[in-house]
Amino acid sequence: MALTRVNTAPSDGAIDDDWQGMLRALSLEPERTALPQLAEPLPSANLWKILKEAFGSSKIVSMTLPLVFHEPITELMKRAEDLTHASILNEAASLPKGSIERHVKVAVFALSFCQGNVRTQKPLSPTLGETYELIDKRQGFRLLVEEVYQNLQKDSFIDAMHAEGRGWVLEAVGEPRVKFAVTGGLPCIDIQGPSWVDCLTFADGETFTWTKMTVRVNGIMIGTQAITCHGQITIQAQGEPKRRVSIKFLEPSLLTSKVKKGQVEGVVEEEVKDQYLPLAGWKLQGNYHQAIDVTRPDKSTTRLWTAPSEPAESRYGMSRYVLQLNQYTDEMRMVLPPTDSRRRKDLRLLETGPIKQAEQENMRIDTLSRQKLARIGVGPCPAPRWFTATDDPIVRYRYKGGYWAARESGDWGDIPNIFAGPEY
Numbered sequence: 001m002a003l004t005r006v007n008t009a010p011s012d013g014a015i016d017d018d019w020q021g022m023l024r025a026l027s028l029e030p031e032r033t034a035l036p037q038l039a040e041p042l043p044s045a046n047l048w049k050i051l052k053e054a055f056g057s058s059k060i061v062s063m064t065l066p067l068v069f070h071e072p073i074t075e076l077m078k079r080a081e082d083l084t085h086a087s088i089l090n091e092a093a094s095l096p097k098g099s100i101e102r103h104v105k106v107a108v109f110a111l112s113f114c115q116g117n118v119r120t121q122k123p124l125s126p127t128l129g130e131t132y133e134l135i136d137k138r139q140g141f142r143l144l145v146e147e148v149y150q151n152l153q154k155d156s157f158i159d160a161m162h163a164e165g166r167g168w169v170l171e172a173v174g175e176p177r178v179k180f181a182v183t184g185g186l187p188c189i190d191i192q193g194p195s196w197v198d199c200l201t202f203a204d205g206e207t208f209t210w211t212k213m214t215v216r217v218n219g220i221m222i223g224t225q226a227i228t229c230h231g232q233i234t235i236q237a238q239g240e241p242k243r244r245v246s247i248k249f250l251e252p253s254l255l256t257s258k259v260k261k262g263q264v265e266g267v268v269e270e271e272v273k274d275q276y277l278p279l280a281g282w283k284l285q286g287n288y289h290q291a292i293d294v295t296r297p298d299k300s301t302t303r304l305w306t307a308p309s310e311p312a313e314s315r316y317g318m319s320r321y322v323l324q325l326n327q328y329t330d331e332m333r334m335v336l337p338p339t340d341s342r343r344r345k346d347l348r349l350l351e352t353g354p355i356k357q358a359e360q361e362n363m364r365i366d367t368l369s370r371q372k373l374a375r376i377g378v379g380p381c382p383a384p385r386w387f388t389a390t391d392d393p394i395v396r397y398r399y400k401g402g403y404w405a406a407r408e409s410g411d412w413g414d415i416p417n418i419f420a421g422p423e424y
Contacts, residue, residue: 031320031323031324031327032323032324032327033313033320033323034313034323035072035313035315035316035318035323035351036351036352037352038315038352038353039352039353039354040353040354040355042068042353042355065122066359067346067350067355067358067359067362068355069121069122070121070122070123070124070350071119071121071122071123071316071318071350072124072316072326072347072350072351073123073124073322073325073326073341073347074123074124074125074126074130074132074341074344074347075123075124075125075126075147075159075176076126076130076131076132076145076146076147076159076341077123077132077325077326077341078123079132079145079159079161079172079174080132080134080143080145080161080325081116081321081322081325082113082172082198083134083136083139083141083143083163083170084112084115084116084319084321084322085109085112085115085305086109086136086139086141086163086165087139088105088108088109088112088305089106089109089141089165089168089170089200090139090140090165090166090167090168091105092105092106092109092168092202093165093166093167093168093202093203094167097202097204097205097206098206098240098241100243100268100279100282102202102206103208103235103237103243103245103268104245104268104282104284104294104304105304106200106208106235106245107235107245107247107266107284108284108292108304108305109200110198110210110212110233110235111233111247111264111288111292112288112305112307113212114213114229114262114288115288115289115307116319116321116322117215117227117229118226118227118317119227119316119317119318120217120219120225120226120227121316124344124346124347124350124362125157125366126147126159126341127147127150127365127368127369127372127418127419128147128149128150128369128372128373128381128382128418129146129147129339129382129384129385129416129418130146130147130339130340130341130418131144131145131146131147131337131339131340131341131385131386132144132145132146132340132341132342133145133336133340133403133407134325139165140165140166141163141164141165141166142163142164142165142404143161143162143163143164143170144161144162144163144386144399144403144404145159145160145161146159146160146384146385146386146387147159148160148384148387148389148397149381149384149397150369150373150381151373151381152370152373152374156175157175157176158173158174158175158396158397159173159174160172160173160174160384160387160396160397160398160399161173161174162386162387162398162399167202167203168200168201168202168203169200169201170198170199170200170201171198171199171200171201171395171398171399172196172197172198172199173196173197173394173395173396173397174195174196174197175195175196176191176195177191177192177195178190178191178192179192181216183216183218186218186219186221186222186223187220187221188216188217188218188219188220189216189217189220190214190215190216190217190230191214191215191216191217192214195211196211196212197209197210197211197394197395197396198210198211198212199394199395206237206238206239207237207238207239208235208236208237208238209235209236209238209394210233210234210235210236211233211234212233213229213230213231213232213233213249214229214230214231215227215228215229215230216228216229216230228249228261228262229249229262229288230249230251231248231249232246232247232248232249233246233247233249234246234247235247241270241271242270242271242276243268243269243270243271244268244269244276245266245267245268245269245284246266246267246269246276247264247265247266247284248264248265248266249263249264250263250264250265260287261289262287262288262289262290263286263287264284264285264286264287264288264292265283265284265285266283266284266285267279267282267283267284268282268283268284279297280297281295281296281297281298281299282294282295282296282297283295284304288307289307290306290307291303291305291306291307292304292305326341326342326347326351327342328342328343328348335407335410337406337407337412337415338412338415338416338417338418338419339385339415339416339418343419344361344365344419345361345419346358346361346362346365349361350362365419368418368419368420384397385415386399386400386402386403387399387400388400
């Protein structure tokens with residue numbers, strides 16, 4: 001059954017030129033094209049030797065892995081990576097409200113999440129109250145993510161995101177649900193998609209919602225580790241007409257030997273007498289690593305999106321967009337709140353080394369986080385700083401405003417130094 005919105009997306013003001021000055025202020029900072037040189041080579045390690053101890057455990061999310069299995073971004077930065085191709089939303093905002101053309105554009109944006117989801121290293125886990133901001137001057141949007149809830153006993157961790165661009169607002173709530181699975185007789189890890197819910201609202205009021213597909217990590221025991229997307233993703237239009245785009249991820253088998261990794265096909269459906277039926281002639285097809293096309297009832301075909309072919313950096317396989325997520329300039333040191341992920345010394349050390357120092361710093365931050373959660377115990381989790389819990393079945397945490405005004409004034413009030421080190 002489709003989820004239904006009960007509220008609308010807020011923002012700090014009109015989604016127009018009120019923050020263009022902030023974009024211009026950052027335009028003098030050059031984008032980096034590579035990570036800093038490592039002080040020493042990363043040590044080798046066997047992932048399966050560690051994971052087999054927890055095989056079948058219900059608490060995989062809170063497992064602590066050696067830092068060598070991580071990349072130098074946090075889960076909050078990983079959420080920001082979802083907007084790698086936010087320019088698709090700028091294009092969709094210019095299309096007519098209620099049109100199928102806009103709907104399929106939004107579907108392509110939801111699918112573009114898979115294109116960059118190829119790196120197998122794990123992001124660092126955020127602490128409760130940790131935040132991350134991103135201002136993308138090239139695509140013209142800004143976002144804020146906050147770790148809003150943690151409970152070690154329930155192995156529950158929730159982050160909330162609010163992004164606003166040129167004519168659109170994207171709200172998202174993520175609660176990682178990870179489990180071991182077996183495919184082809186070999187163990188793998190499934191990161192279950194329904195625990196990530198996205199809600200997109202355009203300036204004209206049209207709203208779309210979807211939950212992410214399941215992401216599978218293969219090769220954790222033998223062979224090469226690889227990530228693939230599985231299952232189905234449905235992009236639901238809220239309001240009238242009741243329409244959705246359903247996209248399936250095709251998988252190779254003995255009967256479908258010609259199917260290639262990343263291949264998808266989708267249909268546009270509308271509700272007729274309480275059931276969704278395909279609209280004749282509308283079809284999406286392609287490969288999220290290459291390109292996605294739409295076929296219309298007149299049998300014409302248009303390329304909706306072509307995946308970029310930019311080279312990835314060599315150490316982790318990061319795209320140029322991802323390389324910017326952990327960039328930490330002198331200007332950022334002056335304006336970021338004490339809770340921003342970029343202020344984590346373990347992230348800086350993971351980029352530059354030595355890895356042993358990064359491990360020690362990561363352990364210190366993890367210990368502080370667990371001690372804080374232990375003090376909370378079974379009581380209610382402290383209220384987030386920038387988001388508030390709601391009764392909305394889709395957007396369970398909503399941005400309540402104030403962050404960007406505080407950033408502009410430079411007054412972060414009584415926000416604590418959650419990383420609690422003098423060097424921060």
